[in-house]
Amino acid sequence: MSKLRVAVLGAKGRIGSEAARAVEAADDMELVAAVGRGDKLEALVESGAQVAVELTTPASVMGNLDFCVRHGIHAVVGTTGWTGERLAELGTSLAASPGTGVLIAPNFSIGAVLTMKFSQMAARMFESVEIVELHHPGKADAPSGTATRTAQLVAEARAAAGLGDQPDATRTALEGARGADVDGVPVHSVRLRGLLAHQEVILGGEGETLTIRHDSLHHSSFMPGVLLGVRRVASVPGLTYGLEHFLDLS
Numbered sequence: 001m002s003k004l005r006v007a008v009l010g011a012k013g014r015i016g017s018e019a020a021r022a023v024e025a026a027d028d029m030e031l032v033a034a035v036g037r038g039d040k041l042e043a044l045v046e047s048g049a050q051v052a053v054e055l056t057t058p059a060s061v062m063g064n065l066d067f068c069v070r071h072g073i074h075a076v077v078g079t080t081g082w083t084g085e086r087l088a089e090l091g092t093s094l095a096a097s098p099g100t101g102v103l104i105a106p107n108f109s110i111g112a113v114l115t116m117k118f119s120q121m122a123a124r125m126f127e128s129v130e131i132v133e134l135h136h137p138g139k140a141d142a143p144s145g146t147a148t149r150t151a152q153l154v155a156e157a158r159a160a161a162g163l164g165d166q167p168d169a170t171r172t173a174l175e176g177a178r179g180a181d182v183d184g185v186p187v188h189s190v191r192l193r194g195l196l197a198h199q200e201v202i203l204g205g206e207g208e209t210l211t212i213r214h215d216s217l218h219h220s221s222f223m224p225g226v227l228l229g230v231r232r233v234a235s236v237p238g239l240t241y242g243l244e245h246f247l248d249l250s
């Protein structure tokens with residue numbers, strides 16, 4: 001059986017270098033291009049890459065994906081910075097290349113995917129919910145893509161259950177003290193040496209709290225999800241948002 005021809009974009013970065021090693025170690029894949037900043041994207045075409053793993057920066061990801069989609073190269077994307085406008089723009093590119101698949105995974109680790117799922121399940125049963133995400137100080141953005149997506153899913157679940165705004169009697173506060181408001185869910189971002197990627201979703205109701213916590217302790221935690229995405233993305237044309245769509249969570 002021929003091996004899947006895979007390129008990694010951002011191959012010198014923290015997660016990109018781990019992904020390049022994981023692809024090289026996979027029996028059914030061949031790393032045909034390892035692209036860093038300043039390298040030409042034409043290397044993807046010249047190397048015959050079938051799937052690109054995009055792990056660069058929010059500033060680079062849209063241009064890289066535009067190139068991939070125009071050339072019919074499927075993409076597995078971990079890079080953050082996704083807004084409604086960006087998703088719509090990508091949807092327009094994909095409409096012009098209907099056979100191409102793009103997976104955007106806010107988080108590739110199974111534990112983080114489950115954290116999102118469990119938080120979504122619990123959201124309708126608790127009056128209050130807040131998210132604390134904790135990352136290494138080299139992280140480019142805040143809040144994290146995972147926390148943003150978790151907050152969106154939680155907010156959707158609350159709205160579907162008919163829950164209104166959360167109770168909060170705060171009258172005065174230093175700006176930022178209550179975190180960022182993501183669809184009505186407060187998100188607090190910690191950046192600290194020694195950490196990698198962690199998240200707590202704290203739900204509160206009458207006389208009780210529930211804390212759902214996930215810790216990525218090494219970048220290897222993201223690799224099974226990256227490889228799953230690479231294996232599946234070509235068979236799912238169009239945009240898939242979230243690794244959960246490639247997993248059986250029933």
Ligand SMILES: NC(=O)C1=CN([C@@H]2O[C@H](COP(=O)(O)OP(=O)(O)OC[C@H]3O[C@@H](n4cnc5c(N)ncnc54)[C@H](OP(=O)(O)O)[C@@H]3O)[C@@H](O)[C@H]2O)C=CC1
Nearest residue numbers: 010012013014015036037056060078079080105106107108
């Ligand atoms: N979905 C998930 O599970 C995960 C997602 N991430 C996300 O992945 C992204 C990268 O994170 P991380 O590895 O920590 O960041 P790094 O800064 O360590 O790596 C990013 C790399 O991409 C390079 N780069 C920038 N622009 C381009 C370009 N146009 N073409 C090729 N390479 C480019 C950078 O080069 P230079 O250093 O020269 O700028 C750098 O080497 C972030 O958005 C992060 O949030 C991270 C971990 C897990």
Ligand SMILES: O=C(O)C1=N[C@H](C(=O)O)C[C@H](O)C1
Nearest residue numbers: 080106107139144145146197
């Ligand atoms: O930059 C990181 O490190 C991570 N980024 C992603 C995010 O923003 O959610 C995924 C994970 O948290 C690690």
